[in-house]
Amino acid sequence: MSTTNMAATDDTKLDFKVTMEYADPQNIEGELTVGGKQKSNLGEPEFNTLDEPIRDTILRDVRAVGRKFYHVLYPKEKKCLLKEWDLWGPLVLCTFMAMILQGSSDTANNFNDGGPEFAEVFVIVWIGSMVVTLNSKLLGGNISFFQSICVLGYCLLPTAISLILCRIILMAEQTTFLFSLRFVITMIGFMWATYASMAFLGDSQPIGKKALAVYPIFLFYFVISWLVISHTT
Numbered sequence: 001m002s003t004t005n006m007a008a009t010d011d012t013k014l015d016f017k018v019t020m021e022y023a024d025p026q027n028i029e030g031e032l033t034v035g036g037k038q039k040s041n042l043g044e045p046e047f048n049t050l051d052e053p054i055r056d057t058i059l060r061d062v063r064a065v066g067r068k069f070y071h072v073l074y075p076k077e078k079k080c081l082l083k084e085w086d087l088w089g090p091l092v093l094c095t096f097m098a099m100i101l102q103g104s105s106d107t108a109n110n111f112n113d114g115g116p117e118f119a120e121v122f123v124i125v126w127i128g129s130m131v132v133t134l135n136s137k138l139l140g141g142n143i144s145f146f147q148s149i150c151v152l153g154y155c156l157l158p159t160a161i162s163l164i165l166c167r168i169i170l171m172a173e174q175t176t177f178l179f180s181l182r183f184v185i186t187m188i189g190f191m192w193a194t195y196a197s198m199a200f201l202g203d204s205q206p207i208g209k210k211a212l213a214v215y216p217i218f219l220f221y222f223v224i225s226w227l228v229i230s231h232t233t
Contacts, residue, residue, distance in 0.1 A: 065089045072157045075199040085146055090153020093160050094125045100163055101227060124223055129153060132216045136205065139213055143204040152220065155197040159221065162189030163228045183229060190225035194218055 065088050098121035126149075133148035141148075166182045197217050205213040 061086075061088065065092070068154050069157055072154050072196050075196045085144075085150035087146070087150060087153065090125070090129075090150065090156065093153060093156045094121060097121050097125075097156070097160055097163055097224075097228075100167060120227065121224075124220075124227070125153065125156070128220045128223070132220050135216045136201070136213055139209045140206045141201075141204045141213065143201065148201065151197055151200045152217070155193045155200070155221075156224065158189040158192035158196065159186075159224055159228060160189075162186050162225070166228060186225050186229045189228070190221050193221045193225075197221070 064084065064086070068086075068089055098118045101121055102118045129149045129152040132152060133145055136143065136148055137145070162185045165185050169178055169182050169185075172178060194217060198214060201213070201217070202210060
């Protein structure tokens, strides 16, 4: 009985070997499964945006810009603007301020289309932020070029708010009190913008060189605030 079983087993093994030897590897069918869930590589998003509707993409970007604006007004989380930087917020603020300042040009002169004011804002914001970033890098700051421009651009929000308030005040007949009020509002926006930018960029500067990094930022927002108070007269 055992001899018969052993013979049958040997025949089965022989048939299996013959079958595998003459089998075509390209015609082998089946499914390979891996136990457990495969994880995506580190740094890759957990969702695929290629098949995402355009509306969802735009809304997600708008919410991201809104969160950054919130953190500028309430600079508690210092790494928010540095982790996921973008230039949408700075572009929106720069364009908005340029349009408002353009409207404050002298309307009595028909040949003045407000172009210099529009160009001034763009030159000061973008070239000025590049100069401030270059100064930060030369001082040994551990922050990337576009991260610094992102922070400086988003921190224009308090200055943009002060510009809106100044334009509203200009609708009334101007007095010394109203000018003083506009001056105070502009200075508050200037100080808040400087404080918020240093809250985000302060830790990226060497300990002994923070004062050298603060001065260009102070000058950057001071010039923009001067545009606000002078071009709304």
